[in-house]
Amino acid sequence: MSSQKIICQLPEERIKNFNEVSLGFTEEQAILEAKRCLGCKEPKCAEGCPVDIDIPAFIRFVAENRFDLAIAKIKEKNNLPAICGRVCPQEDQCEIKCVLGKKNEPVAIGSLERFVADWEMTNERKETEQYSQSILYSQQLKVAVVGSGPAGLSCAVDLAKFGYRVTLFESLHKPGGVLVYGIPEFRLPKSIVSYEIENIKRLGVEIVLNTLIGKTYTLDDLFKQNFKAIFIGTGAGLPQFLKIPGENLNRVYSANEFLTRINLMRAYEFPEYSTPINIGEEVIVIGGGNVAFDCARCAIRLGKRATLVYRRTEEEMPAREVEIKNAKEEGLNSQLLTQPIRMIGDSDGYVRELECIRMELGSPDESGRRRPIPIKDSNFILDTDTVIVAIGQSPNPLIPKVSPDLKVNADGTIWVDSDLMTSIGGVFAGGDIITGADTVISAMGAGKKAVRSIDRYIKKK
Numbered sequence: 001m002s003s004q005k006i007i008c009q010l011p012e013e014r015i016k017n018f019n020e021v022s023l024g025f026t027e028e029q030a031i032l033e034a035k036r037c038l039g040c041k042e043p044k045c046a047e048g049c050p051v052d053i054d055i056p057a058f059i060r061f062v063a064e065n066r067f068d069l070a071i072a073k074i075k076e077k078n079n080l081p082a083i084c085g086r087v088c089p090q091e092d093q094c095e096i097k098c099v100l101g102k103k104n105e106p107v108a109i110g111s112l113e114r115f116v117a118d119w120e121m122t123n124e125r126k127e128t129e130q131y132s133q134s135i136l137y138s139q140q141l142k143v144a145v146v147g148s149g150p151a152g153l154s155c156a157v158d159l160a161k162f163g164y165r166v167t168l169f170e171s172l173h174k175p176g177g178v179l180v181y182g183i184p185e186f187r188l189p190k191s192i193v194s195y196e197i198e199n200i201k202r203l204g205v206e207i208v209l210n211t212l213i214g215k216t217y218t219l220d221d222l223f224k225q226n227f228k229a230i231f232i233g234t235g236a237g238l239p240q241f242l243k244i245p246g247e248n249l250n251r252v253y254s255a256n257e258f259l260t261r262i263n264l265m266r267a268y269e270f271p272e273y274s275t276p277i278n279i280g281e282e283v284i285v286i287g288g289g290n291v292a293f294d295c296a297r298c299a300i301r302l303g304k305r306a307t308l309v310y311r312r313t314e315e316e317m318p319a320r321e322v323e324i325k326n327a328k329e330e331g332l333n334s335q336l337l338t339q340p341i342r343m344i345g346d347s348d349g350y351v352r353e354l355e356c357i358r359m360e361l362g363s364p365d366e367s368g369r370r371r372p373i374p375i376k377d378s379n380f381i382l383d384t385d386t387v388i389v390a391i392g393q394s395p396n397p398l399i400p401k402v403s404p405d406l407k408v409n410a411d412g413t414i415w416v417d418s419d420l421m422t423s424i425g426g427v428f429a430g431g432d433i434i435t436g437a438d439t440v441i442s443a444m445g446a447g448k449k450a451v452r453s454i455d456r457y458i459k460k461k
Contacts, residue, residue: 006111011329015300018185018268021326022086025108030115034063036100037107044097045109050445051154053077055094055109062112070116078113079157079200080150080444082121082192085114087183088441089320121195140165141458144227146213146399149177150440151233151431153200154447159231160203162455167227168205171212174264177235179440181264182256184294186301187323190263214398219406219427228461229426229454232414233447234396236432241389242286246343249351251278255291255390262298277302280385284309284354286340287390288317293327295388300330307333307382309340311359316369335382337361339374343387354382393437411436419453420446426461428454 007023008014014021025033037059045055053074061070074081090110098106141164145156148170159166174180176193201207211217213234222230239254241247258277261267265275283299285292288310296306308327310317313336317324337359344353358378361370395412407415407423413436414422414429421428430446432438 011326011331014186015330018298018301020189021186024118025111025115027115027119030062030112031065033108034059034112037063038099040099044099045094045107048093048095048097049077050093050439050441051077051448053094053113058116059107059109059112062116067116067119071120074113074116077448078444079154080196080440081113082117083150083179083188083196084441084444085110085112085117086188086192089439091321093441121192142167142225142227143454143458144169144222144225144230145233146230147177147233147235147431147433148175148197148207149179149233149235149431149443151235151433151443151447151450152177152231153197154444155231155233155430155450156205156447157200157203158448158451159454160200160205162451164455164458166205168207169211169213169217170207170209172264173209175207175209177233178237181260182291182294184259184263184298186297187294212398214402219399219403219424223426228458229428231447231450231454232399232422232427232429232433233431233443234399234433235443236393236437237396238394238412239389240392240394242340242391244340244342246345246351247389249343249345250349251280251351251386252343253386253388255285255287255295255388256393258295258388259291259298268298268302279304281305282384283307283386283388284382284384285388285390286310287392288312288319289390289392290319290323291393292388292390293319293323293332295390296332297323297327297330299386299388300332304386305333306331307335307384309335309338309354309356309382311337311339311372312361312369313337316361337372339372341379344381351384351387354384354387356380356382393432395433395436419456420450421453421457426457428457 008021043056058070058073094109095106100106143159143164145152145168148168156166156168175197179193239256261277266273267275267277270276283304283306285296286309299306338356339359340354340356342355343351346352358375359372362373365371400406400408405424409415413434416429416434420430428450430450431443
């Protein structure tokens with residue numbers, strides 16, 4: 001949160017469009033916010049950053065109205081600042097460690113990062129393009145990166161800066177992974193992702209689309225194409241379901257399918273884009289994370305009534321506070337301490353009702369949150385004609401399935417050693433494919449770490 005009031009679209013207006021909700025700091029606001037920084041001799045904020053940005057330094061440059069130096073300082077460590085400034089949970093990472101936050105609001109580090117990244121786009125700086133020319137002359141040895149989400153993009157950029165010739169393989173028709181198919185336009189505009197990816201291309205990274213590694217090519221095929229190492233960053237794109245009766249009814253969606261149609265296939269622009277999504281008027285979203293709120297807020301923008309069903313209380317929700325606040329302002333209804341147990345359909349096979357049971361909270365479980373316990377004989381029915389299941393994603397299973405030598409953990413994640421190397425020599429992995437679903441910035445940190453390991457591996461070999 002910030003001591004400065006950030007301009008946002010009014011709720012009654014933003015529910016009618018998919019435009020970005022927050023408009024970010026003005027120049028004056030950014031400078032005033034940066035001047036709040038105490039310039040601690042032993043700053044704790046940087047300890048919370050998974051990619052090790054020198055946070056005090058870039059904030060000092062903002063306070064001095066030297067935005068060009070601020071963005072340069074950020075880009076020493078973070079290759080996707082406009083994205084991270086919008087979607088990373090700074091309140092749980094860098095901002096939570098800010099000394100000011102002990103008594104007042106912490107410095108709005110995320111909003112300042114977004115400001116300088118947006119300033120760079122507005123002022124069309126060309127340093128990246130000039131810098132890339134010197135890199136291109138040195139790129140000889142080939143490295144393959146599989147998946148163009150946060151881990152893959154971060155890995156590809158740093159590999160190019162290390163002097164490698166990088167080919168980035170993406171299974172879909174647009175690069176960006178979860179950044180383009182999973183996060184709605186009102187939280188992360190596609191133009192922002194496109195801008196960051198164009199900068200990556202200027203570094204010499206080749207992006208090959210519509211290519212599914214595991215089907216189009218195997219890992220062995222890539223080695224035969226003279227790639228010296230491979231990084232797997234295919235994420236956690238396998239939807240999880242409740243495994244209750246009725247989940248195969250019509251108009252029951254996984255969050256993955258719903259958001260992909262909305263974001264990548266632009267179903268919200270039907271009939272201009274002929275990819276409609278078949279939903280009714282009463283949409284129930286099951287879950288309490290950011291993805292669940294994304295689904296619900298998309299449904300609201302499509303003119304539907306949306307209700308969130310969550311088995312704990314709001315206090316235990318993993319979603320960001322700002323997303324919960326925005327959703328409430330936009331008219332989202334909630335059924336808390338509620339667990340679905342059955343979906344009921346009509347004679348045509350469409351979902352019509354959701355049977356639930358009330359819950360109460362017991363002692364904490366392994367997540368640290370209080371465990372939900374069913375209340376006997378508390379069953380009740382919610383009317384609905386669309387259900388979206390947003391209870392999490394599992395690691396993408398395709399490459400492990402066709403790579404018998406690739407060791408996989410019990411939860412489906414790929415096993416890696418301390419250098420992020422898998423059980424196959426020269427094959428590395430990072431991001432959600434090794435951790436399960438996590439944050440954008442954590443995946444980026446894994447991609448950067450893998451680059452150093454890949455570089456050591458190739459030079460040693």
